[in-house]
Amino acid sequence: MLVAEKIGKRFAGVVALNEVSMELPPAKVTAIIGENGAGKSTLMKILSGVYPEYEGRILLDGKEVRFSNPKEAQEKGIAIIHQELNLIPDLSITENIFLGREITNGWDMLDKKSMRQKTQELLNRLKLEVSPDTLIRDLKVGQQQVVEIAKALLTDSQVIIMDEPTSAISDHEVEVLFSIIENLRNDGKTIVYISHKLDELFRIADRYVVLRDGQVTESGSMEGVNHDAIIKKMVGREIKALDREQRKFGEREILQVQNLCLELNNGGRQKALDKVSFSLRQGEILGIFGLMGAGRTELLECILGIHPAGCSGNILVNGEVVKLRSPQEAIKSGIVLVPEDRKKDGLVLGLDVKTNISLSTIRRILQSGFLNRNRETKLAEEYTQSLRIKTPSPNQQVKNLSGGNQQKVVLARCLATNPKVLMLDEPTRGIDANAKNEIYKLILELSQSGLGIIVVSSELPEILAVSDRILVMSEGKITAEFSAEEANEDNILKAAIPKTI
Numbered sequence: 031m032l033v034a035e036k037i038g039k040r041f042a043g044v045v046a047l048n049e050v051s052m053e054l055p056p057a058k059v060t061a062i063i064g065e066n067g068a069g070k071s072t073l074m075k076i077l078s079g080v081y082p083e084y085e086g087r088i089l090l091d092g093k094e095v096r097f098s099n100p101k102e103a104q105e106k107g108i109a110i111i112h113q114e115l116n117l118i119p120d121l122s123i124t125e126n127i128f129l130g131r132e133i134t135n136g137w138d139m140l141d142k143k144s145m146r147q148k149t150q151e152l153l154n155r156l157k158l159e160v161s162p163d164t165l166i167r168d169l170k171v172g173q174q175q176v177v178e179i180a181k182a183l184l185t186d187s188q189v190i191i192m193d194e195p196t197s198a199i200s201d202h203e204v205e206v207l208f209s210i211i212e213n214l215r216n217d218g219k220t221i222v223y224i225s226h227k228l229d230e231l232f233r234i235a236d237r238y239v240v241l242r243d244g245q246v247t248e249s250g251s252m253e254g255v256n257h258d259a260i261i262k263k264m265v266g267r268e269i270k271a272l273d274r275e276q277r278k279f280g281e282r283e284i285l286q287v288q289n290l291c292l293e294l295n296n297g298g299r300q301k302a303l304d305k306v307s308f309s310l311r312q313g314e315i316l317g318i319f320g321l322m323g324a325g326r327t328e329l330l331e332c333i334l335g336i337h338p339a340g341c342s343g344n345i346l347v348n349g350e351v352v353k354l355r356s357p358q359e360a361i362k363s364g365i366v367l368v369p370e371d372r373k374k375d376g377l378v379l380g381l382d383v384k385t386n387i388s389l390s391t392i393r394r395i396l397q398s399g400f401l402n403r404n405r406e407t408k409l410a411e412e413y414t415q416s417l418r419i420k421t422p423s424p425n426q427q428v429k430n431l432s433g434g435n436q437q438k439v440v441l442a443r444c445l446a447t448n449p450k451v452l453m454l455d456e457p458t459r460g461i462d463a464n465a466k467n468e469i470y471k472l473i474l475e476l477s478q479s480g481l482g483i484i485v486v487s488s489e490l491p492e493i494l495a496v497s498d499r500i501l502v503m504s505e506g507k508i509t510a511e512f513s514a515e516e517a518n519e520d521n522i523l524k525a526a527i528p529k530t531i
């Protein structure tokens with residue numbers, strides 16, 4: 031259906047794709063697998079008209095095509111769900127879905143009624159129970175991702191490309207998406223599926239193509255392929271399991287949280303956090319698990335001083351009470367947060383690597399009140415080396431780095447503040463299996479240097495892999511605590527399920 035022939039693409043200083051050829055057959059789901067930065071999204075952007083300039087040829091149904099923009103690709107039947115959300119926050123769901131392809135009536139006036147109705151049908155199909163008139167900014171990230179999926183399903187496309195469509199949605203929504211993908215496949219559509227969640231690939235993909243450093247290294251049927259084999263194909267070698275033996279940590283409690291409460295703006299009917307108390311020792315890694323809405327992110331945000339108004343309770347650093355009214359104060363007290371959404375809250379995407387790294391610790395690079403660019407570059411070099419950040423130079427804009435390397439830049443920015451307590455919210459979202467392992471190793475290494483670390487994650491295997499101790503949250507409360515030895519998927523999940531439903 032769709033054939034790529036010797037596709038090449040370069041960005042300043044980077045060869046993203048080098049003579050990539052692949053065939054994408056109809057009535058099949060083809061998984062494109064590869065590490066962060068392998069070139070998956072770049073290839074998909076070329077196939078869908080986002081990058082009109084490239085080397086090589088694309089054949090659609092046997093005929094060569096050359097798209098100068100995404101609209102042309104769309105008209106020829108190629109739809110894409112982008113990795114990054116491309117929605118306009120201040121427009122409604124309907125307006126976003128029909129943007130650039132509005133339905134008009136005989137007098138060239140917008141036919142709002144039909145557009146709204148079509149949107150409603152799509153939302154029903156995707157089981158998203160919100161009004162088509164809802165503004166995008168009032169939706170949760172997961173719901174926005176569903177709208178992004180709806181956008182791709184609007185036209186009856188022959189080829190549907192999905193670039194990490196499930197990075198922000200919950201299991202239930204994944205099920206709905208998968209049943210839609212199955213229907214599309216039965217209708218003979220060509221589906222391309224990219225995801226770092228390998229389990230999804232085993233469930234939905236028929237074939238795989240491996241991209242490594244901008245080249246196709248292998249392709250074949252998913253049948254008989256297992257988890258380890260996929261990773262080996264991606265990385266080119268086996269990755270060693272984590273070494274967690276001989277964990278030592280100090281007795282000193284570096285962080286104490288006492289009776290932390292957070293009121294929501296709903297008349298105090300339900301608390302986002304309800305008397306949360308725990309402590310963290312020097313060098314300890316504390317995992318916090320919970321389902322969506324359990325209050326994990328709110329907990330970290332409160333500790334960082336983001337909600338000073340609604341928040342009550344005590345926070346002690348090294349035994350001393352601190353009053354945290356802003357993230358600046360938290361950073362001064364030695365607490366930092368690697369936020370859940372690195373693009374929105376963790377980085378300034380349009381700035382370069384060095385500026386992002388120094389951003390929370392400008393003081394360290396000041397000289398007589400002026401920024402010293404040399405010091406800034408040196409600071410950046412120090413961290414790009416120690417965290418093994420892959421970037422052509424400290425002057426590269428962060429938005430051009432792959433997901434895993436962007437995440438490391440956030441980590442570098444946080445570490446540059448010399449923290450005592452490092453909080454990580456979903457530290458490996460959208461990160462490939464190998465880079466994940468690297469981040470786990472870094473977390474372990476950092477804890478050995480005496481840092482207290484809190485890891486919040488909705489991935490059980492992740493929590494089990496890194497934590498010395500695990501807290502489980504549900505409905506704003508801590509419902510269980512396990513040592514690494516006691517914890518297993520069963521007892522953690524039991525404690526995470528809300529009692530009120």
Ligand SMILES: Nc1ncnc2c1ncn2[C@@H]1O[C@H](COP(=O)(O)OP(=O)(O)OP(=O)(O)O)[C@@H](O)[C@H]1O
Nearest residue numbers: 041046065066067068069070071072430431432433
């Ligand atoms: N606009 C750009 N300018 C410069 N370099 C870029 C640009 N877009 C991508 N790159 C580089 O091209 C390479 C391939 O990136 P791409 O986004 O295609 O990777 P990916 O396989 O989709 O990774 P991920 O799994 O993290 O999404 C990377 O080295 C990236 O840094």
Ligand SMILES: [Mg+2]
Nearest residue numbers: 070071072113
């Ligand atoms: Mg990508």
